[in-house]
Amino acid sequence: MNWKKAFNIFKWVAGITIGLMLAISALILVFKDDIKSYALKEANKYLNKRVHIGYIDVGIWKSFPDMRLSFDDVLVHSKFDTTITADTAIYAKKIDLRFNPLDFFNNDFSVHRIDIDQAKLNLKILENGQVNYDFLKPSEDTTNSPFEFNLERINLRATDFTYHNESTQQFYEGYFKNLDFNGSFNEKQFVLNALTEFDVKTIQSKSLTLIENKSAKCDISIQMDQINDVFEIISADLSINKLPFLVRGKVSNDSLNFYVGSRGLELSQVANNFSIQELDVVDEINGQGKVNFELFIRGANEKTKSPAIDANFNIENGSLSEQGFSLSNINLNGSYTNGISTGKEQVVLSKLQFNTLNEAFSGNLSISDFDRPRLRGKAKGLLDLKAIHRLFGPFSLSELSGSVLLDGNFDLRMNSPKTDPQNLTIYDLRASLRLNNIITKFMNDERAVRIKDGKITIRNQFAGITDLSVSLNQSSLTLDGQFNHLADYFKGARNLSVDASVSSDFLNLDDLSSTQEETSKSKAWILPNKIDGKLMLTLNEVIYSDHQYTFIKGKMNFGKRKLTFPYVSGVSAKAKINGRLKITETRPMYLVVETSLSSPKVNFKPLFAEWNNFDQTVIKSENINGSAKIQLDFKGPFDLYEEEILKEKFDVKAKVKITDGALMNVEPFKEITQSLRASGGGLLIKKSKIDAFEARLLNLQFDSFENEFTVKNGVITIPKMTIRSNALDVNLSGTHSFDNAIDYSFDFRFREIKGTTSSEFGDVIDDGTGFRVFLKMYGTIDYPEFKWDKEAKKAVKEEKREEAKDDLKSALKTGFGINKKDTTIKEIKTTEKPKEKIIMDFGQDTIQEDFTEESKKKKKNALQRKIDAWKKENEKEKEESIFEFE
Template identity: 25%
Template sequence: MNIRVVKKTLKYAAIILLSLIILIVGGAFVVGYFYSDKVTTLVISELNKRIDTEVTTDKVSFSVLKKFPNASIEFENITIKSSKNIHKNDFKKTNADTLLQAKSLFLEFNIIDIIKENYTIKKINIENGKINILTDFYGEDNFQLWRNEIEKDNSSLKFELKDLQANNTKINIRNLIKGFDLRSNVKKFKLSGAFGSEAYFLESNFTAYIKRFAIDNIVYISEREVTTDVEMKVIKDTYSINRGKLNIAGMRLDIAGTINNNEKTEFDLNFKGKDLNIKTFLSLLPDQYTKNIDDYESSGRFYFDCVLKGELSKYKNPKIDVKFGVENGNVKNKKSNLELNNISLTGLFSNGDKHSSATSFIKFENLKSALGKSEFSGNLIINNFLNPLIQLALNTNLDLAEINNFFPIDSVEKINGNAKVLLKYSGKFTDFKNISEKDIQNSQLEGDIELSNMNLKLKSSNYDFTNFYGKGNFVKNNLSIESLNFMIGKNDFAFQGNLKNILNYILLENQNLKMNGKLSSENFILDEFIHSSESSSEQAILPKDIAFNLDINVKNFTYDKFVANQLSGAIYSEGSKLVAQNVLFSTMQGNVNGDAAIELKENGSLHFQCSANLQKIDVKKLFYTFDNFGQSFILDKNLNGKISAAVDYSSTWDKNLNIIPESVLCDSKLEITNGELIDFEPMTKLSSYIEVSELKHVKFSTLKNEIIIKDRIVTIPLMDINSTAFNIQASGTHNFDNEFTYRVKVLLSELLAKNAKKAKKENDEFSYVEDDGLGKTSIYLIIKGNPDNYKISYDTKSVKENIKQNIKTEKQTIKQILKEEFGLFKNDTSLINKTKEDKKIDFNNQKVNIKWDEENPDKVNFDDD
């Protein structure tokens, strides 16, 4: 090709293009110059006559270039108020006062029409705006803009819309009667067609971010991007969709059908989706239902077929039927790499015969899946979305380790084993968001559960629960356990009974679990629980929301050095109190039976009380087992014999399970048979006063006494220790600081008395001895101090009669306190209330103080105050 010809052609083309530009710009200038004011004035005048609501704008301008090839009138920062009849207070959190706000609103005209003085609006364009289309509870809307009384006139301003566009505009549509709620941010919206014709093709393109789309508060789309591409044929008021594509967050649906908008609006539409992605479909659900969806990835075939048919009006909704299903589905946990595979199900959703939430239902049928060794199958039906009726049938065989790795439970640190569950459930709820106790009570639950080789470690517990084997069945709100065997540490347990109110306990707050049955154990080692706990009284007893009534049977029970065999009884909880009744066990070659109770107080302390009978307990083993009761004055090596006792005891423990000494109250009637005191140091030191070798090893057949504990003091009333060689009478006090005072009377046989007098002549010379007239001699002594530093001195016999009476009075006081606080000694006739006549004499007015002279033990001073 000749280069000169090419250059010449390009030159002519450039000249022509430049001429066209000059012509267009010139023409635009001419049109703008001659027609701007006329068109603008006409449009404003006509709109003022026709619009029946307030309109404000900052500026109105005419332009040929902004929307070229069309001429346009631009309203800058325009606001159109809602029509007057709407009830604005019906709308919460919505600006019902305004129909439209926009940075720019353009009315577009054909330039040639303007030159011909044919002022016809062909297109409306909204940019950077906000539109509220509202219908209140009374059926009044906010978009009735035109005056009804305007008669047909011969104005040259006409509307022949062929294009309606909106860009970067928020569109909210709310119909309170229908429960319709759409909130969207529209990136691009275009609606084009010959709107004024009786028959034409209409195209719609829509790209928006849907914040919320709900009907009757059922959310169908939330926080998702939606695009549409629709072509339809319009004949009068009937719209037939020839091509319809809907894309919701990547899920593509085909749309077909008709919309009739004649006297009433009727739909006959079909939405279909094939080979859809499961994850995409699940992501369309509201976030509160899919919080952990990002931890999983899915594959498989999902299908969707929706029919929308019927009238849409103020008081009617169309019928909605949706069929869906999954085939060859797989869901993988990205953290554990475990995969739930071979998922299959068929489903159906419908808004029912009345097309409302109350008649809506959803079904999941023929659900099947597998996870490693675990298998699932079942059906689920939910009827009535306002007051849901839930029906569930479930059949599973679970590997618990795999299940927990796939669906992690926050409270579980580790779990393994197997569980078989066969359940049927039916329950109706008045409000699914606020489940009530009545809802659960009216539910029906039945089925079987079987555990095998299950092991469990909870994050909040220091214990390992192992070797679970059990069978049970659900009946309504209860779980009946046929057998359940398990271990906690080295402790084995077997349970048979019922767990009542179990559904309420699991699903509701502030509910109690009630446990009835039999609990047995071959070996129960209490040390494991005490040492594993945090030594807190709140953790030392069962939680307040678990109530139980159990018959217990423990073959071997141990705690530290304490060992009990064949322990049996009944234990039950009552609020914050734990009670044990008819407890029996063998220990230390004897037997024990009794009752006990422990109660958690509001300040966190524990109050303990018990009433027990001991029969022929080995004294040496008793002292050894309890580490000589925390004292070193008399040790297990110093004792032999069998003890029987009736004990009433109470005390309070602080939050750290330490006994509060001042709270201890005790009354113990005891009897020791075949007793021996062996190398008891205070007894051997009596040889300084009584030269008798038998004091090193005292044997006696029977010792009876009643021990009182109050105000940190152990009070020992007068008691007799009888042997063939001599008898000893002793009494005294021993406080919790290990300080004691004992008064001892030694009654010697005639032979031993002579030996004592020979060895200690001062006994006779200073009258520390007494002859009872039957050939036996008594010596009075005081033992006072503490185990590391005590003294023995002679006592005087002048106050011996007062000792017994003082002890008796103290004993009666203890009994009265225990009776009033804990209901003990109910059958003790010695606690009869005094009559008014008995109270006439006031012995408290006669105060007598007895002062012992430590330097001269014989001297006793009686002082009247």
Template identity: 25%
Template sequence: MSIKRILRKTFLYLLLAASVVVISSVLVTFLYRDQLIDHFIREFNKNINTPVHVGKINVSSLSNFPQISLTFHDVNVEESYTDSSYPLLAAEKIDFTFNPIAVFRGNYTIEEIHLTNAKCHLKMNKQGEINYDIFKQPDTTQHQAVKLDLSKVRLKDVTFTYTNELKDVILEVFTKSTSANLSALGSTYDVETSGDAFLHYLMVNKSMWAENKDLFVNSKLNYNDDEKYLTINSSTVKVSGSDFGVFGSYIFKDKQLVDLAVEGKDTDIQTLLSLLPKGSSERFSKYRSKGNVYFDLVMKGEISDKKSPALEVNFGLVDSRLYHPDTDAQITHADLKGTFYAAEMAKLNTATLQLENISGELEGNSFKSNLYLKNFDEPYVKCDFSGRIDINSLFKFYKAENIRSGKGVLDANINFEGQLKDLKKKETAQKIKTSGEINLEHLYLALRDFPLPLEDLQGNLLFNNNDLALSDVSGSLGNSDFLLNGFFKNIIAYLLFDNEPVGIESDLKSDFIDLDQLLLANSGDKKDDSQYSFKISPRLVLKFDCDIKSLKFRRFKPTAIRGDLKVKNQVAVSDQITLNAMGGSIALSGMVDASRNKLVRVNTSFTLHDINVDSIFYVFENFNQDFLEDRHLKGKIFASVDAEMTFNDNLSLYSETLTSNISTTIKGGELNNFEPMQKLARYLDEDKLDHLQFSELKNDIHIENRTIYLPEMEVSSNITDIKITGTHTFDQNINYKVVAPLRSQRKIDKDEAFGAIEEDDSGRTMLFLKIIGTTSDYRVMYDKESVKKKVVSDLKKEVKELKDAFKNKGRDEQKTIELEEDDYFDWDN
């Protein structure tokens, strides 16, 4: 027989076979449609123990030709939890395929399943119950009309979510297209899977471990259904361009036992970082690497509600280069050997992390380091670092969130060892072993949330366990400069933990402090850069001995400022500060309490010695009034002042809170061109009262309830002797009483003045006047009431009572703010 006849005959056989398949498929579709649906539903109901809702069912010979397809549309399979109708599976359609010839012969065996546009929700609740226990135990004694002999499963546009409330795990994966080929020998199945996947997220214990990852999976699996034993052979998972080889086993017959190994192939630093929790890796996600980066993982042990498998991860770098694609800074010759091990991966108190022989060069400056961490719940840490770091290079390589820019050099050699929780208690803090030093060489730091740069920072920092010694640490902050010698106490805990205090005990020297600039910078208000902001951190404990050559605050420019300053619990206290200002000297003590929300409470005592009166009015901007100004006054003031007051955090005074006792003496005084005195001239038969000179003036003044109380004082001037008393409110309402000798009655109307004239003990005729109204609209009048009622004596008594009450209150307040010297740096446990 010729080849031509053989080919022709073969073609006819193939055409005949194809015709048989097509005819069988079409005949089955029309003749056996109802029978196929009836058998399938009956068997389906025998094996499924949760409600299944289907929109419609049809049989087709074309959708998966040459096989017959039984298609369920709009499928909703309820989960197996009692009294729950939440869907376990919701699918647009599910195709079950059959061999048409086998169906024609009465053999209803499912060979393939195609799942399209579906969402599958798998759950385990806190009691360990699953929601996918939907299959009944098969009854082997009954005949099965429909059988399962799968050779392929295909998924298209399917989303899987898995929620494990017992282990606090949430997972969501989407696949555009995945197929699995199956072959069976008895109860043993070989499965080959290939397809893409998109990992939306994997969250463990509220931490995001992975998010938005493109994956491609090729797996070869062997599954024994009798033994519930899964073997993973030569499988690979591609993540972010790197391949990971996966192999191992999973047994779940009596116990859940896992033995899994993962080995990285062609990995880089970005891939390894992407596997870490999102919070840990996010800031490093853009970094790249060149060189040898290795990674392998072994997970082995039991999975149950009480146990979890052991986990060991080995990773590292060998002569690699690390860089950020947006900058030109890079670490070269990077080496690292790392090991993570947990006896039970769900119990971080069993975990250890060891990073050995970390080394590299950051733009030519080399460094070395080691780190050992044990028990992630209560970490024990041992680490060391030595190297020279250029700050500009560091911030180019790693963008610090709170720092705009920096330059200068850190030369460091430090060691740390101890359990971190010991830092939180005074009695255990000394167990921490910290040693080494850092040399600062012309550092410059510009912060994002603070407008003033820290410039030319120099000096030596020496670690002593939990404290840091400062040796000749100098620099400038804006216009202000400083030189510190002392200690930072509790510095390690302050840097590592939120809400831990830091103590500074130091000598502070400065040539100049620009307090205006510092308070404006502290406001942090970019919209209003003219508003002060006063704050004391609740974490700051401070004890300074100050020596400041000069300071500027508005018009106040003191020099030779020396004294002590202590801060704790947002309260600043000084026993004594001395300074020179306004032509004389001032000594003060007191308390500033900023512990109340947006309130600054001040309690102070101070003395003024030989101060120019006009300078006081000028410096304090005439106390926001234009009635009595610096241009009216001359002389030297000696005073003792006790005061308390409250400001808002912008240093605006709540005037109603100001209370003060002022004992004052003015020597060599002058009152010039003061309008009320000029108006008095016509009553007192004096030609001029526009230039009064007096050798000494004494009085005890009290301020309370927005009112200045002025007890009677005698002004013996070059022209006349005048007694003055009265009140002056902060709203500029005045009520002054004036008593002066009347040398001649030619300028007054005797009838009008009747009752306002009286002789004193020496026989002099005295005229009683009053000045009432406001500072902008006042009148000088005869004061007949004071003659009759002795108003001056009444006011004197009232002022004395107010002063005595304030003094007693001040003593009580002082007791509440005293700080014990020996316990000043004791931290609350």
């Protein structure tokens, strides 16, 4: 019976509840439009700016037991006085106004809570004091209004906040995860409690960044006095990255006064949480010591005037250590002021002391004018570069170690620290630095730069370097010299003046090439543009692309995108070379090299071995002997961006005089004798003669000869020249391109191939008569082809005709005096030729025989028989159609 009674009660309660819910839902549905209109009408009484609303809704069940008036996509543009901009002042994804649903039936809506979700609040003050956040205006008479605000709570979730005061150059930016205000907002005097978690993105005063990218929490109570326009912080617990701070403050109608301080903070925690001008100190440093901090904010409560901000901080008996370095006995006193109370914004480290590497360091520093920072101070003692790199780096370096012994004063200004940090103005700079065992590596580069020792002396814009020993991989050099106009050079006002010398025992230029894998190419100037002066070079051994150069001495002058070597000497391939050199960069990474070099003696065998036989396989180092005197004039471009050597644009003149030359076992020479055998030459020349000729070709030795070679449009041109050798005397001319295409012409006397150079009566003297063989070699150097050169033969005949004409004119002038006044006609100079002498020995007591014509025909001496043989031989040669006599 009880169960039935309980069930009936439940049915009545459920029915009544559902009925009420349905009734309330029906009433809301009926009066929904009225509620919206009331809300918009009331909002216009309070708001001073136009509000854009995407959607308005009324509900109860999501906010039960409160009734909810929701505004979606609320937007207010920035408005300064009467000027409206496109910038956002306020945006909220959703704003909910909550009130008691019982007031609904009394036609009275008293808003006691506001929820704002996913908002952006951008507050801004212009230089003239106009603001964009004067959202509220004095309300009109609201006696008959159904709406009034009796706020007890305001809650913000996921809200971005910025405050920018152009007049005082203050900029704050943060992100509030949750911000909850509680208080009797309608009371004239009440306590406002706020609890929030937020991220401080930046707190910046003028150019100085005080805090950046830190998480924070705050639990604060504020005494609000709207009668006297005063609010005062009763209590505040503020922590920034878990560092606790005490906050006190008071704001009245005409002034403000705040204090933020903390004592006994751990040094390592402070080092990890604060920075000045982006000099972030790295995390996880084992620090000890205490830090004390005090911040005062005082001044007038005005939009266009910044309050005075002054801070003091100090470190007592601190230490920082990590594997590889340690700093001990750290004592520091410092202060910051924004200049309102002192007249100058600056950071001052009045005392800085610490010990490192068993040495002491002391100094002071002041930084002012943060837009164009001016740095002044003194420093004396030993600096551990590993500690500097760990605390303030990485400076694009993966490794930095070693020490610098420093003693100096400085007063300088960074004119454009963000865009051009090298632009310096030096007022006074006097320092001496002793470098010791410095090792550094750049990011993504395995090469290590080492500075064993060296001394640098600086006097304002002058720097002197003494015995600066630098090594990179296996290469090393020592630098001595002086540099002037340093600051003017860095800021682009004047050229750097250099007068220095570089010496090295071993230098591998391949060590200077970057090991980084470049993802994209970019053109950039290589040669300096604003350096004047000279550099003396003394390099004992230089390696470049597997080539060795030794005992290099020279002078290098700097110019505008130009390096000039007025004289340079050295040894390459065991040959002493000297001359001059000029390198000009006509456009980024496009170099034009001009040089004039000479060598009194270049030995072919080591030259070919050094240069890998010049990338050909026909004549190798084992095939050549001899030496040459060379005078080389060269001009040619090199495109480093495209990694191309533009050989087709080379312009070269080379004067060469070769002595004691020899070519051994050159395979293409066999092609010549094979051509003689195959083309009918064997009919005229005995096989034994061709074999003997081939043997001499394969061990070809020649006397000295000289010529001038030229290179243009990628083709080497060899003018006609005569090479006298043990095999034959040959006239040679032709062309040879850089892709090894050849076109050579040869001509030589047929008699020399036959080898008829002596007889039993002595040497056969060449009287210039006889016929010549003309050959052409063409194709490629690796696969040459041969043919008889008829065009060359015709050219020689024409040349001989012209010589004959000249000889006739000379004979007429000499013998008969014709054209004596014509100075272009030369007289014949007779030259004595060796004459044959026949000595016959008839013996003693010989009996004279009868001498008749018949006996003369029957008995011929050896000379007559030899002459008859020559005649027959010549007649046979005339009958052949392959060769022609001149």
